[in-house]
Amino acid sequence: MISTLLCAWCLLAITVTIHAAGLSALLGGLSSRLPVTGFWRLTQLLISLAWWLVLLHLAEIAVWALFYWWRECLPDIESAVYFSAVTYTTVGYGDLVLPQEWRLVGAVEGLTGILMCGLSTGFFYAVGSRIFALRAKVKET
Numbered sequence: 520m521i522s523t524l525l526c527a528w529c530l531l532a533i534t535v536t537i538h539a540a541g542l543s544a545l546l547g548g549l550s551s552r553l554p555v556t557g558f559w560r561l562t563q564l565l566i567s568l569a570w571w572l573v574l575l576h577l578a579e580i581a582v583w584a585l586f587y588w589w590r591e592c593l594p595d596i597e598s599a600v601y602f603s604a605v606t607y608t609t610v611g612y613g614d615l616v617l618p619q620e621w622r623l624v625g626a627v628e629g630l631t632g633i634l635m636c637g638l639s640t641g642f643f644y645a646v647g648s649r650i651f652a653l654r655a656k657v658k659e660t
Contacts, residue, residue, distance in 0.1 A: 523620060527627035530586055534579045538635050541575040542642055549646060554653035561650065568646060572639045579635060580607045583628050592621045607632035 545568065555561045584596070584603035593599045593615060602615045606628045617625045 520623070523623050524627075526586070526590075527624045530583055530624070531627060531631050533582055534631050534635060537579050537582070538575055538638060541571070541578075542638075545571055545642075553650065554656075555650055556654070564650070565647070568643060572643065576607070576632075576635065576639070579631075580604050583607065586624075587617070587621075590621065592617050592624075603628065608636070609633060 549564075549568070555564050580603045581600065583606075584599040587593050587599040587603060588596045593602055598615055602617070602625075604610075605612050605615075606625050609629050609632055611629070616622075
């Protein structure tokens, strides 16, 4: 059980590292595009932000899936990706399950997914708030 939890902890650390690196890169790219004026430019920026966040989550899901596939927890890579996506997003259909020895890893993936989705939501909100604050400041001048 300790080794299983250690694997889960390492996967969590990799996931958080990917997310932190991705958000840092996004921040760097966003600062050069602000302030945004006009409906279509704002819409384009928000769509781009949403796509990058989704890509980050897909990369993180892929890490967990590769682990399940490597450890032969699931029959093939397609099943591993599907299981990982359903678990990370906490949809949890239950049509695929991990072997008993790896079930805790699946639970940790679900918790990690909740945290990373929450972090992305907070990031999206913070960017939106910053955009609208800058737009209000531009209108004042």
